[in-house]
């Protein structure tokens with residue numbers, strides 16, 4: 582299971598400031614269509630990038646509650662949102678939300694559910710805290726849709742398979758529509774958001790993910806430290822040669838609580 586300490590939280594923050602993920606956040610904000618004065622919950626708020634932007638939309642008459650289980654992530658979110666009095670951040674778990682029934686107009690949960698072993702419990706909590714007619718936006722990556730150029734095919738297979746086994750739901754988007762319906766969400770819409778990198782940047786989304794995936798495979802004993810290094814060096818070299826290619830699909834779901 583991925584644990585976010587200070588180093589991992591800062592690395593995620595860096596890669597989530599990349600243009601591809603900024604684009605995903607803007608799309609999430611667009612479909613949620615927040616109004617001034619609304620109360621919004623960000624489940625697994627991470628470094629607070631979306632909570633910050635949502636707070637600007639609901640204004641000081643509104644409220645944004647962000648919860649996350651990682652103190653390191655919350656530290657970054659607190660720094661980012663310190664000047665926004667409408668933001669409240671607290672430690673908590675998606676499976677057991679510390680919030681009253683029907684207390685939010687809208688809810689966002691981006692890149693969190695794949696890490697949660699009991700997705701049904703988390704969705705049932707999200708339904709509980711939303712008002713009838715409340716909107717939910719969920720973003721998830723389908724890691725089985727990842728394609729990349731590599732001269733190290735065998736290592737790529739081992740490392741990506743290792744990631745598949747390391748998170749509880751690497752392929753969640755394909756099941757999310759039925760799961761939302763099962764939890765009384767209606768008017769479900771979904772759109773694909775490809776995250777495409779054709780140039781290598783050490784702070785870019787794909788380079789950050791490649792490092793996380795290789796480290797996870799190494800920690801699980803699937804590859805040695807030298808093999809993980811070889812795989813990462815090859816990606817960097819492809820970048821220098823103008824042959825870098827990485828793409829994975831994220832999916833944005835919008836639904837309404839019945």
Ligand SMILES: C[S@@+](CC[C@H](N)C(=O)[O-])C[C@H]1O[C@@H](n2cnc3c(N)ncnc32)[C@H](O)[C@@H]1O
Nearest residue numbers: 625626627649650651654674675691692693696
């Ligand atoms: C990849 S980050 C995404 C952060 C943020 N939602 C975003 O998109 O910018 C995943 C976040 O989910 C949090 N998380 C994972 N499992 C959680 C759980 N059961 N309850 C609350 N937060 C959780 C992690 O601590 C981390 O901050």
